Amino acid sequence: MNWSNVKLILTRELRDQARDRRTIFMIAVLPILLYPLLGMSMFQVAQFMEEKASRVLVVGVSGLLGREDLPPLLEAGDSTRFDKDLFHDAAQHRLLEVTLYPEEPTRRAEPKEDVSKTVRALVRDGKYDGAIVLPPELPDQLAEFRRAIEQDETTSTLQVQPEIVYSTANEKSQIAFARLYPVMKRWVEAIGETNLKAAGIPPDAARPVDVGSADVAGETKFKGAAIWSKVLPIVLLLWAMTGAFYPAIDLCAGEKERGTLETLLSSPAERSEIVLGKLLTVMVFSMATAALNLVSMGLTGWLILSRMPHLGSPPAESMVWLTLALVPVAALYSALCLALAAFAKSTKEGQYYLMPLLLITMPLVLAPMTPGAELDLGNALVPVTGIVLLLRNLLEGAYWESLRYLPVVGLVTLACCVASIRWAIEQFNSEAVLFRESERLDLGLWLKHVFRDRQPTPTISAAVVCGVSILVVKFFIEMAATAPGNFRAFAVQAVMLQVAVILTPALILTFSLTTSPAQTLRLRLPRFAAVPAAILLALLLHPVIGAIRAIVMELYPIREDLLGQLEGLQAMFVEPPVWQALLVIALAPAVCEELAFRGFVLSGFRHLGRKWRAILLSAVFFGLAHGLLQQSLIAFLVGTVIGYIAVQTGSIWPGIAFHLVNNSIGVLVARVTPELQQEYPILLTLFGAPGENGALYSWPVVLVSGLLALGLLAWFSLLPVAKSEEELQRELIARIRDTGPEVEF
Amino acid sequence: MIHARGLTKHYDDLRRGKFVAVDAIDFDTQPGQIYGLLGPNGAGKTTTLRILSTVLRPTAGTATVNGYDVVAQPSMVRRQIGFMSANTAVYDRMTAWEMVEYFGRLHGIASEELTDRMERLFDRLKMNDIRDLLGAKMSTGMKQKVSIARAIVHDPPVMIFDEATAGLDVLVARALLDAVAELRDHGKCVVFSTHIMREAERLCDRIAIMHRGRILAEGTLDQLRDWWKQDDLEELFYQLISRSEEEYLQRLRDSGNGGLAAEGAG
Numbered sequence A: 001m002n003w004s005n006v007k008l009i010l011t012r013e014l015r016d017q018a019r020d021r022r023t024i025f026m027i028a029v030l031p032i033l034l035y036p037l038l039g040m041s042m043f044q045v046a047q048f049m050e051e052k053a054s055r056v057l058v059v060g061v062s063g064l065l066g067r068e069d070l071p072p073l074l075e076a077g078d079s080t081r082f083d084k085d086l087f088h089d090a091a092q093h094r095l096l097e098v099t100l101y102p103e104e105p106t107r108r109a110e111p112k113e114d115v116s117k118t119v120r121a122l123v124r125d126g127k128y129d130g131a132i133v134l135p136p137e138l139p140d141q142l143a144e145f146r147r148a149i150e151q152d153e154t155t156s157t158l159q160v161q162p163e164i165v166y167s168t169a170n171e172k173s174q175i176a177f178a179r180l181y182p183v184m185k186r187w188v189e190a191i192g193e194t195n196l197k198a199a200g201i202p203p204d205a206a207r208p209v210d211v212g213s214a215d216v217a218g219e220t221k222f223k224g225a226a227i228w229s230k231v232l233p234i235v236l237l238l239w240a241m242t243g244a245f246y247p248a249i250d251l252c253a254g255e256k257e258r259g260t261l262e263t264l265l266s267s268p269a270e271r272s273e274i275v276l277g278k279l280l281t282v283m284v285f286s287m288a289t290a291a292l293n294l295v296s297m298g299l300t301g302w303l304i305l306s307r308m309p310h311l312g313s314p315p316a317e318s319m320v321w322l323t324l325a326l327v328p329v330a331a332l333y334s335a336l337c338l339a340l341a342a343f344a345k346s347t348k349e350g351q352y353y354l355m356p357l358l359l360i361t362m363p364l365v366l367a368p369m370t371p372g373a374e375l376d377l378g379n380a381l382v383p384v385t386g387i388v389l390l391l392r393n394l395l396e397g398a399y400w401e402s403l404r405y406l407p408v409v410g411l412v413t414l415a416c417c418v419a420s421i422r423w424a425i426e427q428f429n430s431e432a433v434l435f436r437e438s439e440r441l442d443l444g445l446w447l448k449h450v451f452r453d454r455q456p457t458p459t460i461s462a463a464v465v466c467g468v469s470i471l472v473v474k475f476f477i478e479m480a481a482t483a484p485g486n487f488r489a490f491a492v493q494a495v496m497l498q499v500a501v502i503l504t505p506a507l508i509l510t511f512s513l514t515t516s517p518a519q520t521l522r523l524r525l526p527r528f529a530a531v532p533a534a535i536l537l538a539l540l541l542h543p544v545i546g547a548i549r550a551i552v553m554e555l556y557p558i559r560e561d562l563l564g565q566l567e568g569l570q571a572m573f574v575e576p577p578v579w580q581a582l583l584v585i586a587l588a589p590a591v592c593e594e595l596a597f598r599g600f601v602l603s604g605f606r607h608l609g610r611k612w613r614a615i616l617l618s619a620v621f622f623g624l625a626h627g628l629l630q631q632s633l634i635a636f637l638v639g640t641v642i643g644y645i646a647v648q649t650g651s652i653w654p655g656i657a658f659h660l661v662n663n664s665i666g667v668l669v670a671r672v673t674p675e676l677q678q679e680y681p682i683l684l685t686l687f688g689a690p691g692e693n694g695a696l697y698s699w700p701v702v703l704v705s706g707l708l709a710l711g712l713l714a715w716f717s718l719l720p721v722a723k724s725e726e727e728l729q730r731e732l733i734a735r736i737r738d739t740g741p742e743v744e745f
Numbered sequence B: 001m002i003h004a005r006g007l008t009k010h011y012d013d014l015r016r017g018k019f020v021a022v023d024a025i026d027f028d029t030q031p032g033q034i035y036g037l038l039g040p041n042g043a044g045k046t047t048t049l050r051i052l053s054t055v056l057r058p059t060a061g062t063a064t065v066n067g068y069d070v071v072a073q074p075s076m077v078r079r080q081i082g083f084m085s086a087n088t089a090v091y092d093r094m095t096a097w098e099m100v101e102y103f104g105r106l107h108g109i110a111s112e113e114l115t116d117r118m119e120r121l122f123d124r125l126k127m128n129d130i131r132d133l134l135g136a137k138m139s140t141g142m143k144q145k146v147s148i149a150r151a152i153v154h155d156p157p158v159m160i161f162d163e164a165t166a167g168l169d170v171l172v173a174r175a176l177l178d179a180v181a182e183l184r185d186h187g188k189c190v191v192f193s194t195h196i197m198r199e200a201e202r203l204c205d206r207i208a209i210m211h212r213g214r215i216l217a218e219g220t221l222d223q224l225r226d227w228w229k230q231d232d233l234e235e236l237f238y239q240l241i242s243r244s245e246e247e248y249l250q251r252l253r254d255s256g257n258g259g260l261a262a263e264g265a266g
Helices: A003-018 A021-048 A090-095 A112-124 A138-150 A171-198 A225-258 A261-265 A271-307 A317-343 A347-352 A354-369 A377-381 A383-395 A399-429 A443-452 A460-480 A487-513 A530-555 A560-574 A578-608 A611-624 A629-649 A653-669 A674-679 A681-687 A699-717 A725-739 B045-052 B074-080 B096-106 B111-124 B140-152 B170-185 B197-203 B221-228 B233-254 B258-265
Strands: A054-059 A078-082 A096-100 A130-133 A163-165 B002-013 B017-029 B033-038 B060-065 B081-085 B158-162 B189-194 B206-211 B214-219
Touching: A003 A021, A003 A225, A003 A271, A003 B096, A021 A225, A021 A271, A054 A112, A054 A171, A078 A090, A078 A096, A090 A096, A096 A171, A112 A130, A112 A163, A130 A171, A138 A171, A163 A171, A225 A261, A225 A271, A225 A317, A225 A347, A225 A354, A225 A383, A261 A271, A271 A317, A271 A399, A317 A354, A317 A383, A317 A399, A347 A354, A354 A383, A377 A383, A377 A399, A377 A629, A383 A399, A443 A487, A460 A487, A460 A578, A460 A611, A487 A560, A487 A578, A530 A629, A530 A653, A530 A699, A560 A578, A578 A611, A578 A629, A578 A653, A578 A725, A611 A629, A629 A653, A629 A699, A674 A681, B002 B045, B017 B033, B017 B045, B017 B060, B017 B206, B017 B214, B033 B045, B033 B170, B033 B197, B045 B060, B045 B081, B045 B158, B045 B189, B074 B081, B081 B140, B096 B111, B096 B140, B111 B140, B140 B170, B158 B170, B170 B189, B170 B197, B189 B197, B197 B233, B206 B221, B206 B233, B214 B221, B214 B233, B221 B233
Parallel strands: A054 A096, A054 A130, B033 B189, B033 B206, B081 B158, B158 B189
Antiparallel strands: A130 A163, B002 B017, B002 B060, B206 B214
């Protein structure tokens, strides 16, 4: 990597973009003008936007007329308003417009059911926003009730009650309800007070004190932070993306279109230098756009919104956090946009990719907006969502909570950044992408091509297809399936899932897309020592895996309800005879998952030309196929180890043995009880005293077995590995690079 | 200077399966010599030259440029060559001076030496009047001059011109050919691809006639005329191509692929 070249490319691209009027307008002029204009029009519009009064129907008021013993419901002399005393906030008074139900219901004239039906229909049809129905019997019953209190008789509850009719299907009606409810409550309270008075009890007896409230946000710097903490991260992310997208299209697809890309590619600059230079350019624009938007919005907000009572201006610290977050966010989006743009043949095609990108990003950005969305392990692991939530926590001043998840969010973001940058570089290294001809899309021809030109082992895309289809089908089936009630049901479900969802797709793809199923699935027998070594490794690693699992669970606890379900399942495993449990939980997954993930998927990824990348990618798919996130993390680690064994031995069998033994110990350990430990003291040494989460290995055991496992892994690393074509090519190229061409002319 | 052995390039093609763009070609070029690749459109000239400029990787075979391997040492190879084709355009939002300077600096030339060299280059190519003109405002001829200046600013031992005269008017094309000849006289190794006989006749010291990814004949112009008993290069070219085409169709018929044979004939 020659940094002066990167710098050279960066300065050129920056100058190039700066000379482009469209870019400058999008990035600098638009945000500076946009928010003041928006703020101004908001101010203008607000003047015309009055709160509209709700139209309310009141039924049965006539019964109240002339009742001195009841507090007034309507204002004296104006039957279109409720009584002023019923409002806490005097301003609310004019927001309820009363219409009396024309035909007053009486016990004689109209059956009650009919009135109620008519009123409901009126509200449902939107003729009125809400209605209050006072049953005709109510005044009399209330009077009777009070008389009973006065005379100290035992009272019974009232037979009838006033009713508010509204519809949640209509927003205006919901508002009417929110306005009516406190009015009616106040009215009923007033009746209660007169009742108390009648009984000779001071009216305050029912409410000796008022509940006070104190908003402490005002004492910290975070007053009004709640709304800002939700809005600012979204503004940041959206503009960081927009700011990255347009320059990226111009820098890649635009250069391809204008024919200058080949000029650049034939210069001494390396592809990685070109990508990095362009990436930094895009990042600069992404950050500038986001920053300008934030500043412009912040200024406008400070001027306009700070006049509104419930909103403070954004806290000053927020700028620090937003600036810090801007760098990784911009890097992530820039790399993504660059890779997409590099793939596009023309700027026009590039523009098409904005929509899919938005469709993927928007849910990730907006998911944290849902009420109650909090930073937990699951959310922290989601690429963009994690950043938004972390930012929100920081803006709200929850530093410790943020600190706990910072490593996870940071790692995920970093991994995404690195992956997208690599993707972008790969795009620039791919001839198919750089010199892409527009081809007619012909599904039939393509399928024929896939089948006709198949290789002994699957392609990389085939491996991805296999992994993704397993995950998708598994997701749908698990959603549709009901939770098993007993072990029998569980066994049937689990084995079906393994065979139908994991094994079958892998086998179908193996036989249709490869010419050598035996090589693809690694059915070759390994050297004799490999299988016993794998079994021993599984035994030695089990305590270590258990310890890691304990740490993961401690750091990122599973939600209570899920934990309950898990424990239910675990209890189920102890029910059946051991051999049945082993068959379902150990043997079936060991065979099916190994053939799919270490067979087909790993064989495909070997074409990447890098052993470890292939192992890790296959482990990612293996991990994702394991339900809960916490389980996925563990499964990823186990998958990495098994993948390594599979590559080193060139055979599926040691992996199956490892998987089988690993799962079997799990089944057996679950059956270790204190009684059993007393009977066999060796178990006590291994596991220590039984804790809450069942048997856990004692630390010395973890340490010793971990060290021994490392030794065994070292043995595996010494095995001669059969390399893939691509890996051999890479090595050859590396050798020539070091020593020069081998052929002399 | 350039040595290609068994150079091959396949593309995946949905219809035909594997499409062989360059089929195991061998050739060698020397300094002070213009090596012409002559062939009809689609013969594999551009692919061959793109492999030499390391923009494409060969599927098989090797090629070295001034001692560096095109696959293993691509950036070293790119330092040895000046590459110019119909596809290597000029930046719209850069002036002539900036553009040449940019590539000079990418080649790692120190700034004083670069300014010096560029002044001489601009004089020689008579480009001083377009020094501060943006690429977007240049005529085709001006752009071509900038491209030449860009390709030779680092004084490379090897120059590759791929259909460089395509789309140029007579005057500009002539100026370009003169510039190429001058480069040879300065001892450069020049590879020049074209489908225009007259250019090849006028310029090239050795000519390789390419068709369907193979070199059908190779030698100096006189050698070619001698061997094929044909003085007119165009006639010679036509005969070679038609004969090869016939053989190709015959091969297809023999392999029982009638449909493709018909397509090939069409």
